[in-house]
Amino acid sequence: MVIAIGFEGSANKIGIGLVQDGKVLSNCRRTYITPPGEGFLPKETAQHHRKVVLTVLKEALEQSGIEIKDIDVVCYTKGPGMGAPLSTVAIVARTVAQLWNKPLLGVNHCIGHIEMGRLITGAKNPTVLYVSGGNTQVIAYARKRYRIFGETIDIAVGNCLDRFARVLKLSNDPSPGYNIEQAAKKGQKYLSLPYCVKGMDVSFSGILSYMEQHTEKLLKEGYTPEDLCYSLQETIFAMLVETTERALAHCGSNEVLIVGGVGCNERLQEMMGTMCKERDAKLFATDERFCIDNGVMIAHAGWEMFKSGTRMRWEDTFITQRFRTDEVETTWRDD
Known part of the structure; x- marks a missing residue:
């Protein structure tokens, strides 16, 4: 019986969670929310994480009912992500690992999403669409690594949605992407x-530039903000479905797993589900508890690594802002 605690803080969410042999014991999280029209900057995000991290840690331990002496390994997000928030949370993880005299493992953020998705949904060997504020990748597993079949060549899909929400001055509570999704449901004109x-590969910067330059004019021409949200969603999600379908066909797979914060979007799940149905494939997705950045996904991926014999030297427990998904050898997978 291995118990792992995970610390996640690569962007504007700080999460701490515990797992025991595939069972989620706790999943606590706080989100740094900025005023409408503004994004979150590394320095202020790191300050937020420093302010709440001990409260979240206390919550996670209390919710789990686990005593510190029973924890086997401390896991933290090594990357990718924003430098200052990553460093803040890594320092906390290094500190508690020393105080508690526990081994420390740095986890790839993207691998955390994938392994959590596989655990929660039961997907065996899916083609993965990983979509979030900082990442957009189509991934499939082969020869002990998660291989990237396609990705964004500029900005991530979540970043595109978030920045358009700023153009419309939509609220960042609970997230700009969620508020775009709700507005898009009322859109009438495409x-x-x-x-x-x-x-x-996909590119979102041109679409975003077009929307930033033309939104004011389009609103005067009779399009509503809801129409623009609807149009943007339909277009960028169609791009994601197309590339995922091509990877699915190439791999001969019959499973698609959507992970990452944008993976909560019900319209994306609906469009991907239609494609899967046409190809006799099965779609797997999770809700906001597990698709949005969280500590338990880091704990679970670290648990997999620890169980398979992975250990890290103390001098290797730093952060890497650009930590590629395909750099990690998946020692825990046999297939």
């Missing part, structure tokens, strides 16, 4: 937007 798929 606006044709730039559609940019390049082989297996």
Whole structure:
């Protein structure tokens, strides 16, 4: 019986969670929310994490009912992510690992999402669409690594949505992407937007630039903010479904797993579900408890690593802002 605690803080959410052999014991989280029209900056985000981290840690331990002496390994997000928030949380993880005399493991954030998705949904060997504020990748497993079949060549899909929410001055509570999703449900008129798929890769910066330059004019022409949210969602999600379908066909897979914060979007799940149905494939997705950044996904991925014999030297427990998904050898997978 291995118990792992995980610390996540790569962006504007700080999460701490505990797992015991695939069972979620606690999953506590706080989100740094900025005023409408503003994004979150590294320095202020790190300050937020420092302010609440001990409260979240106390909550996670109390909720789990686990005593510190029973924890086997401390896990933290090594990367990718924003430098200052990553460093803040890594320092806390290093400190508690020393205080508690526990081994420390740095976990790839993207791998955390994938392994958590596989655990919660029961997907065996899916083609993965990983979509969040900082990452957009189409991934499939082969030869002990998660291989990237396609990705964004500029900004992530979540970043595109968040920045458009700033244009419309939508609230950041609970998240700009969620508020765009709710507005899009009321959209009536579809606006044709730039559609940019390049082989297996996608590009969102041109669509965002178009929307930033033309929104004021479009609103005067009779389009509503809801119409624009609807049009943007339909376009960028179609791009993601296209590249995922191509990877699914190439791998001969019959499973698709959506992970990452944007994976909570019900319209994306609906569009992907339609594609899967046409290909006799099965769609797997999770709700906001596990698709939005959380500590328990880091704990679970670290648990997998620890159980398979992975250990880290103390001098290797730093952070890496650009930590690629395909850099990690998946020692815990046999297939």
